[in-house]
Amino acid sequence: MPPTGNPSSAGTSGPAVPAVRRHTFRSVAPVLALCWLAVFFDGMDVSVYGAVMPHMLDDPGFGLTPGAAGTIGSWTTFGMLIGSLGTGTVTDWLGRRPVLVASVLLFSAGSAVCALAGSPELFGAGRFLAGLGLGGLMPICLALVMEFAPPRRIALATGLLMTSYHVGGMFATGLGLTLAPALGWRWVFWAGVLPAFVAAPLLLRLLPESPGVLLAKGRAADADAIADRYGIARPVPADAPTQGAKGRLDAIRALFHPGARWATPLLWLASFCGLLLIYGVNTWLPQMMRASGYGLTSSVSFLLIINVGAIVGMFVAGPIADRYGPVRVAVTWFLLTAGGALLLGAHLPLGLTYVVVAATGVVLFSAQVMVYAAANRVYPAHERATGIGWVTGIGRTGAVVGPWLGGTLAASGNDQLGFTVFALAGLMGAVAIGVVPLARRIGRRADEPSPEPVRA
Numbered sequence: 001m002p003p004t005g006n007p008s009s010a011g012t013s014g015p016a017v018p019a020v021r022r023h024t025f026r027s028v029a030p031v032l033a034l035c036w037l038a039v040f041f042d043g044m045d046v047s048v049y050g051a052v053m054p055h056m057l058d059d060p061g062f063g064l065t066p067g068a069a070g071t072i073g074s075w076t077t078f079g080m081l082i083g084s085l086g087t088g089t090v091t092d093w094l095g096r097r098p099v100l101v102a103s104v105l106l107f108s109a110g111s112a113v114c115a116l117a118g119s120p121e122l123f124g125a126g127r128f129l130a131g132l133g134l135g136g137l138m139p140i141c142l143a144l145v146m147e148f149a150p151p152r153r154i155a156l157a158t159g160l161l162m163t164s165y166h167v168g169g170m171f172a173t174g175l176g177l178t179l180a181p182a183l184g185w186r187w188v189f190w191a192g193v194l195p196a197f198v199a200a201p202l203l204l205r206l207l208p209e210s211p212g213v214l215l216a217k218g219r220a221a222d223a224d225a226i227a228d229r230y231g232i233a234r235p236v237p238a239d240a241p242t243q244g245a246k247g248r249l250d251a252i253r254a255l256f257h258p259g260a261r262w263a264t265p266l267l268w269l270a271s272f273c274g275l276l277l278i279y280g281v282n283t284w285l286p287q288m289m290r291a292s293g294y295g296l297t298s299s300v301s302f303l304l305i306i307n308v309g310a311i312v313g314m315f316v317a318g319p320i321a322d323r324y325g326p327v328r329v330a331v332t333w334f335l336l337t338a339g340g341a342l343l344l345g346a347h348l349p350l351g352l353t354y355v356v357v358a359a360t361g362v363v364l365f366s367a368q369v370m371v372y373a374a375a376n377r378v379y380p381a382h383e384r385a386t387g388i389g390w391v392t393g394i395g396r397t398g399a400v401v402g403p404w405l406g407g408t409l410a411a412s413g414n415d416q417l418g419f420t421v422f423a424l425a426g427l428m429g430a431v432a433i434g435v436v437p438l439a440r441r442i443g444r445r446a447d448e449p450s451p452e453p454v455r456a
Helices: 030-059 068-095 096-116 120-148 151-183 186-196 199-206 211-218 220-230 244-256 262-293 296-324 326-346 350-379 382-410 417-434 435-449
Strands: none
Touching: 030 068, 030 120, 030 186, 030 199, 030 262, 030 296, 068 096, 068 120, 068 211, 068 262, 068 382, 096 120, 096 186, 096 296, 096 417, 120 382, 151 186, 151 296, 151 326, 186 199, 186 382, 199 220, 199 350, 211 220, 220 262, 262 296, 262 350, 262 382, 262 417, 262 435, 296 326, 296 350, 326 350, 326 417, 350 382, 350 417, 350 435, 382 417, 417 435
């Protein structure tokens, strides 16, 4: 009769090996849920400015102009750029959890400054401070989810994580439609202080540290215990990021190793285009649609509809990418986004416009998520946080350009031209991400030694 009970202890004289959980979505659900909560506030902040901007522009005591509004939007994303590049590098050194909690607290402090600001200049400083904190949320959460998710479901896990971004955007739009008209736009920014009291304590208490980071710090037993608890493979030295300042410089140089030296700048360009679209649309869609002749309520509600479409897109894109690859999905989604942007500029009937806005939301936001999923296939485990941090960080330059460009066009009375600019960004993003597989092959071939000539 075959032995029963714990197979790890049957017929052995050594210490029992702890049971390892099966690696499924259910086993890593706590990590996904906590990261989902953190990214929710990122999405809320990205949309909140666009949702309340019409009210801020109509506030005579504040003195905000369309040109200054676009500049302030760029300050926010410039802070995100610095935050992404910084945290994507130091999180391998200091740890995922403490840097993530610090990012949440910094974001909440910036939101408090915005709520109290008496001038556009002080408001812009608050947005920059919030951007520094927000810049760290995305790369850290993406790296954690990709590390803990089942290998064949990484694209799906990434898509599920990013649904929170758009639920946050919908929540912000709801605040813009209800709270801002009733109590004023400042109360919407007070909602951004809540993460310090809700998310930060939960993350500090419940979020596990990366096993790879723990191994790099010499805490092998703790790393193995967390890996076993969540059903993931125990980390090996190759998965551990190099520690110390020299290790951080080595991690950045590794982004240009033979398999990635050409793919890395293409991923940066694709991320630039994707984030230009996301931040440009989230910041200026209500005002652009208002300039096209739609009412204020309808214009703000378009922001809600596009985020509803985005949530659907995350559920659609993930499974497709797990089957056909994130690059193919990203190319298709970028091209469809370009077509949607052109249709939005055509001033269609209101009902049809809602359909186009929702359909554009399905593909616009998940195209950027597929860029992150593609980056996961380019960089190995010990380079993942740094690689994704830099893809996100360099891409934030697009997030800087998008709001600034929208403000420049609005100030000159050329709001409609924004739809054409967004369409061109979608086309450029499709080309950039589509060339990544070829760039990886070229990089590997260039590193292969040339065969020695055969001597007679």
